[in-house]
Amino acid sequence: MTDEVLALDNVSVTRGDKTIIDSISLTVRDGERWVVLGPNGAGKTTVLQLATGRMYPTSGEVHILGEKLGRLDVAELRSRVGLASSALEGRIQGRERVKDVVMTAAYGMIGRWREAYDDFDETRAEDLLAAFGVAHLAERTFGTLSEGERKRVQVARALMSDPELLLLDEPAGGLDLGGREELMWALTEIAGDHRSPVIMLVTHHVEEIPAGFTHALLLRNGKKVADGPLEETLTPHLLSETFGLELEVERHRGRWAARAARR
Numbered sequence: 001m002t003d004e005v006l007a008l009d010n011v012s013v014t015r016g017d018k019t020i021i022d023s024i025s026l027t028v029r030d031g032e033r034w035v036v037l038g039p040n041g042a043g044k045t046t047v048l049q050l051a052t053g054r055m056y057p058t059s060g061e062v063h064i065l066g067e068k069l070g071r072l073d074v075a076e077l078r079s080r081v082g083l084a085s086s087a088l089e090g091r092i093q094g095r096e097r098v099k100d101v102v103m104t105a106a107y108g109m110i111g112r113w114r115e116a117y118d119d120f121d122e123t124r125a126e127d128l129l130a131a132f133g134v135a136h137l138a139e140r141t142f143g144t145l146s147e148g149e150r151k152r153v154q155v156a157r158a159l160m161s162d163p164e165l166l167l168l169d170e171p172a173g174g175l176d177l178g179g180r181e182e183l184m185w186a187l188t189e190i191a192g193d194h195r196s197p198v199i200m201l202v203t204h205h206v207e208e209i210p211a212g213f214t215h216a217l218l219l220r221n222g223k224k225v226a227d228g229p230l231e232e233t234l235t236p237h238l239l240s241e242t243f244g245l246e247l248e249v250e251r252h253r254g255r256w257a258a259r260a261a262r263r
């Protein structure tokens, strides 16, 4: 038995003559909650795609849930790895009932067909919607929701199959302040529950790291700047290197803030 949930070993991804991930190694273990941080184009989404098992590296090895990439079949990966991303959101039909959007993830499906769901699935979907403060939207159609409501429904959906690895690509992107903070509280609760999956959350902003997160991967231009516990990685020096400008960093009650250092 190993407690490694995700391991990248000297992984590179190239597209044409562009190296978008450059020799990255990373080990993510049981119980950890990771944030993947970096500026636009740093390679954050690509790392998350590798972790879904749906993208293969150009070189190096990826192990997901203790298996070398390719050994787990796609259906198994879909239920053991939960994903919320804007690309996935784009594949959800606007006319789909919100509760079905969540429930269909139990079987790794998008869109309801003829599957039979039992009371357990229905109750779990309702509980997850409630955990993200959107239980009242269960009977609405997905297309009628605001952007913030859709984000929360998607995170609920990603948790439906009780995954071992939860991947969230900019879950707070486009949310207003209230929506972001509600999402942060819900994710803090999940982060603090030992039964929760390992989490990897992609963001550009240290303000969008929920309290209770433990580790960070800092990326710039496809290269790893640093990885490790938050206290060791979210330093002014490493964050300034990651974002290419001199930053001041503060931590208050488990949350982080950064701003440009005064000139």
Ligand SMILES: Nc1ncnc2c1ncn2[C@@H]1O[C@H](COP(=O)(O)OP(=O)(O)OP(=O)(O)O)[C@@H](O)[C@H]1O
Pocket (backbone or CB within 6 Å): 015, 016, 018, 020, 038, 039, 040, 041, 042, 043, 044, 045, 046, 047, 204
């Ligand atoms: N198929 C492709 N061909 C060429 N370049 C690509 C391809 N896919 C991604 N890229 C480039 O790889 C880089 C990393 O992309 P990625 O989406 O992983 O970055 P990101 O850190 O998630 O960016 P953002 O914060 O802007 O979403 C970008 O410069 C992007 O343009």
